[in-house]
Structures are given as C-alpha cells and as structure tokens.
Amino acid sequence: MVSFKCKDIGMDCKFEATAANVQDLDDKIARHAREAHKITSLDKEMWTKIHKAEK
Incomplete structure (x- = not known):
C-alpha cells in the first residue's frame, strides 16, 4: 500500500489517498488535482x- 496527503507537499487541503500501487495512487492524485484544485x-x-511525499 502507498499513500499521499496534499498537506505533505504544502497544500492547504485535507485530501488523503491510499492505493495498492503507485500507478493507482497517481491516478487518484491526478483526478483530485483536476476536480479539487x-x-x-x-x-x-x-x-x-x-x-x-508518497509513503
């Protein structure tokens, strides 16, 4: 499992995501960036x- 939080890159945002692998996590991050930011x-x-910042 890998995870990411927007706040870990200095964004004033409470978004957090986890996924089984980096590719799936990156897809979630890209979607969030489009929709929220x-x-x-x-x-x-x-x-x-x-x-x-991914862990």
Whole structure:
C-alpha cells in the first residue's frame, strides 16, 4: 500500500489517498488535482514533489 496527503507537499487541503500501487495512487492524485484544485496537468516538477511525499 502507498499513500499521499496534499498537506505533505504544502497544500492547504485535507485530501488523503491510499492505493495498492503507485500507478493507482497517481491516478487518484491526478483526478483530485483536476476536480479539487482545477489543475489539468501536473508537470514533471510537481510529480517529483508528489512522488517524494508518497509513503
């Protein structure tokens, strides 16, 4: 299991997600970014930050 919290990358957001693997977690994060933060595309720098925060 892997997990992620928006607050771990400095966002003022209570979103938390877990998944069986990184790919599934990244899908959840991308969906959340679109729906909650109106971010349609996460750049390489943001993915690097996200992947460092994943546990």
